[in-house]
Amino acid sequence: MDxxxxxxxxxxxxxxxxxxxxxxxxxGARSTEYQCxxxxxxxxxxxxxxVPRLVHFVKTDGAYHVFVAGETFLLSPPLxxxxxxxxxxxxxxxxxxICAPMPGRLLKLLAREGQRVAPGxxxxxxxxxxxxxxxxxxxxxxxxxxxxxxxxxVDTGQPLVEIEVDEAPLGEAQPSTQNGKSGISRR
Amino acid sequence: MIRKILIANRxxxxxxxxxxxxxxxxxxxxxxxxADARSLHVQMADEAIPLGPSPPLQSYLDMDKIIAAAxxxxxxxxxxxxxxxxxxxxxxxxxxxxGIVFIGxxxxxxxxxxxxxxxxxxxxxxxxxxxxxxxTKSSDLDFLERQARAIGLPLLVKASxxxxxxxxxxxxxxxxxxxxxxxxxxxATAAFGDGSLYLERYLEEPHHVExxxxxxxxxxxxxxxxRECSIQRRYQKIVEETPSPVLSNELRxxxxxxxxxxxxxxxxxxxxxxxxxxxxxxxxxxxxVNARIQVEHPITELVTGVDLVRQQILxxxxxxxxxRQGEIRQRGHAIECRIYAEDPxxxxxxxxxxxxxxREPCGPGxxxxxxxxxxxxxxxxxxxxxxxxxxxxxxxxxxRLRMRAALAEYAILGIRTQIPFLRAVIExxxxxxxxxxxxxxxxxFPVFRMPAxxxxxxxxxxxxxxxxxxxxxxxxxxxxRRRFSPWxxxxxxxxxxxx
Numbered sequence: 115m116d117x118x119x120x121x122x123x124x125x126x127x128x129x130x131x132x133x134x135x136x137x138x139x140x141x142g143a144r145s146t147e148y149q150c151x152x153x154x155x156x157x158x159x160x161x162x163x164x165v166p167r168l169v170h171f172v173k174t175d176g177a178y179h180v181f182v183a184g185e186t187f188l189l190s191p192p193l194x195x196x197x198x199x200x201x202x203x204x205x206x207x208x209x210x211x212i213c214a215p216m217p218g219r220l221l222k223l224l225a226r227e228g229q230r231v232a233p234g235x236x237x238x239x240x241x242x243x244x245x246x247x248x249x250x251x252x253x254x255x256x257x258x259x260x261x262x263x264x265x266x267x268v269d270t271g272q273p274l275v276e277i278e279v280d281e282a283p284l285g286e287a288q289p290s291t292q293n294g295k296s297g298i299s300r301r
Numbered sequence: 302m303i304r305k306i307l308i309a310n311r312x313x314x315x316x317x318x319x320x321x322x323x324x325x326x327x328x329x330x331x332x333x334x335x336a337d338a339r340s341l342h343v344q345m346a347d348e349a350i351p352l353g354p355s356p357p358l359q360s361y362l363d364m365d366k367i368i369a370a371a372x373x374x375x376x377x378x379x380x381x382x383x384x385x386x387x388x389x390x391x392x393x394x395x396x397x398x399x400g401i402v403f404i405g406x407x408x409x410x411x412x413x414x415x416x417x418x419x420x421x422x423x424x425x426x427x428x429x430x431x432x433x434x435x436x437t438k439s440s441d442l443d444f445l446e447r448q449a450r451a452i453g454l455p456l457l458v459k460a461s462x463x464x465x466x467x468x469x470x471x472x473x474x475x476x477x478x479x480x481x482x483x484x485x486x487x488x489a490t491a492a493f494g495d496g497s498l499y500l501e502r503y504l505e506e507p508h509h510v511e512x513x514x515x516x517x518x519x520x521x522x523x524x525x526x527x528r529e530c531s532i533q534r535r536y537q538k539i540v541e542e543t544p545s546p547v548l549s550n551e552l553r554x555x556x557x558x559x560x561x562x563x564x565x566x567x568x569x570x571x572x573x574x575x576x577x578x579x580x581x582x583x584x585x586x587x588x589x590v591n592a593r594i595q596v597e598h599p600i601t602e603l604v605t606g607v608d609l610v611r612q613q614i615l616x617x618x619x620x621x622x623x624x625r626q627g628e629i630r631q632r633g634h635a636i637e638c639r640i641y642a643e644d645p646x647x648x649x650x651x652x653x654x655x656x657x658x659x660r661e662p663c664g665p666g667x668x669x670x671x672x673x674x675x676x677x678x679x680x681x682x683x684x685x686x687x688x689x690x691x692x693x694x695x696x697x698x699x700x701r702l703r704m705r706a707a708l709a710e711y712a713i714l715g716i717r718t719q720i721p722f723l724r725a726v727i728e729x730x731x732x733x734x735x736x737x738x739x740x741x742x743x744x745x746f747p748v749f750r751m752p753a754x755x756x757x758x759x760x761x762x763x764x765x766x767x768x769x770x771x772x773x774x775x776x777x778x779x780x781x782r783r784r785f786s787p788w789x790x791x792x793x794x795x796x797x798x799x800x
Contacts, residue, residue: 169762
């Protein structure tokens, strides 16, 4: 059986077959045989030869949250291509959406419509868990739209401010990490 | 005699306090907001009283509701934990007026140590050195700006009413001053209901060293040595240890004496912490008194063998403290790591949502003070502290190695935590060498990048999911059985979880 999984932006093609004692999993050029023992519904021990690998996992919304040896992984089936295109279109339109980095209260709006901003400029302050988080512009451009009044409760990914970007499309801009406290999400 | 204690808090500390009550045969009463109805402290308490809406001002910070709840269940005492009302002198006064024992200092001592400026004057009179700073507090922006010029840069903006880093900001250039003051006032108002700020000179490369004290109502006070709490991010402590790697035995003894002088000068009772900064040359400066049980109290408990919460309750019930200074010894070494719901890949933004799975570490010398479980919903309304992992060892290196192993065992799925960052901190050569100055994080982790996952771990994760998907696809159709076994349709499931 062929299985496609995405992990950390990387796509993996896997092939699984039953063997006498367990399973053979092909990943790219490698092929490994495992015995798989059920510990509890969310826990398996994979035996790779004599070496046990304890794996905890939970499946939710079609994706697997997995824990192995101090590391966590989010494994999901690849995104349908239509969703990827819409993200790309946003970049092509050269309108940068600056989104809420987390759920919280929009405490202060520092950006006005029509205002020119430079990378690193403060656009808004979102408060959650009693701490304030500054949302800074990752790009240079002109503020076209401010979507919420102050004091609104906003959710992760909701576009707070829309910026008409000067040069590079937003899709190529990196989230700014100036002063180590800006938070910008473009998911 | 205390028979019933209302715990005016939530999360891991409420759980810790309930456990202490249970040991002492004291009945425990939890209070909870709407967001916390299914929280661990509610599950564990003997009684539980709803406080209403989730925002802290309408629940855990609402004095009227807390006092009314205490009276409703005839609680003899209130334990405030840390944060919320723990250092609110008005609340202590309300308790005193209502005849409810507040487990902490008197309202007068609380007001004194809570007023950073007044505390400073008192401490200076007791002959303990302090850091250059304002001799008043203010929320007047222009006045604060003038004061800032007089003190000089760099300086720290602090909330006069609080602790825990809320409202606190470092200002290095004059351009940063005004935004820092504005944000400080807002955060202080939101967190403590009092927007006044206090400014003081910022010392470069200091160590944050605090002394734990216990004082009963009969004038007997002891200290339980220090905690080194220099590893901080945005002024929040994240890793603490004891003994401090920087104190000589002479300095330790001298600072312990100074801490006791501070406590006596403030007529302070119950458990408290005297915070100092120690500079490069081994000079120490009084910072403030934390009039509460501290988040990091377990490391002192593991090294001295004294249960601080138990002592708090015994002292509050009027008992004479039996512990003598000469009996208190530091045995071995303890390290605490605070587990926060923060995403280290997204600049440590808070991470909310349902915890899908928790597997907690254990083993020799490991203590885990936690407020979470599989299925617990992390709310945006409260501090993102989920749990505290504490490791004890015969020496610092053994404690560190135990911590390293325990952090690697700690599985939390569904939300993000900064465990990967904690692992990087305790593996850092500067931490291993005990070079734990307060600028540790800024210096060694100006930007934190998640280490690439080990190949075999990623392969095992992929293989496990592939095998699980394969098993599912291969599962016999079993039409007849299916009707009677809805569990087959659920995929992997666990009690307390929703898919």
